[in-house]
Amino acid sequence: MVNDSIAEFDLESKFNKVSEIEVFNKEGNISLVIEPNYQNDSLVTINEVQILDPKYRTKKGLSIDSNFKTIYENYKIDNIQNSINSVILSINEIGAYIVIDKKHLPSKLKFDSEIKIEANQIPDEAPFKYFWIRFEEPNL
Incomplete structure (x- = not known):
């Protein structure tokens, strides 16, 4: 700015x-x-x-202060990765990946990093921990 x-x-x-x-x-x-x-x-x-x-913010209002509902209602989630303490969401449409702390997930998902997590298992109000936009390398 x-x-x-x-x-x-x-x-x-x-x-x-x-x-x-x-x-x-x-x-x-x-x-x-x-x-x-x-x-x-x-x-x-x-x-x-x-x-x-x-x-x-993105054109659809996605910012670090958004919650999972903002993603779910406005973007296609291309991948959900389960890690030890967080869930990583990839949104290829805008080159974003967003991290949500597992403390905001239901207890059955918090402690298992092997379980497959689906979008419908993430609460709408789950806030973002991190928000990145990535850029592809140019074809040189």
């Missing part, structure tokens, strides 16, 4: 290393974390962006 700022980033010292770039809002809070791709030349592209500020 207009009043956001980017933390100092020295390309020369970071060349060929993956390092995050933090974008701050005018209050000094981190709004976005940008993870660039580094290649063996001077081309730097964005790999993914972690959304931390609710002012950044």
Whole structure:
């Protein structure tokens, strides 16, 4: 946004290393974390962006402050991955993946990382823990 700022980033010292770039809002809070791709030349592209500020929304209103119902009503969930402490939702349509903490799931799903979790088992009010937008690498 207009009043956001980017933390100092020295390309020369970071060349060929993956390092995050933090974008701050005018209050000094981190709004976005940008993870660039580094290649063996001077081309730097964005790999993914972690959304931390609710002012950044998709056209359908998806933000870090959304809940599972916002996803379910507006997007096709392409994949649900079950991990030890969270569920990772992939939405290919917008290149997003969203993490929901398992503490918001029914107890029978919280402690089994092998069980297949379906969208209808995730409560509508389950909040997001993390929200990323990823970008595909260009065809060079």
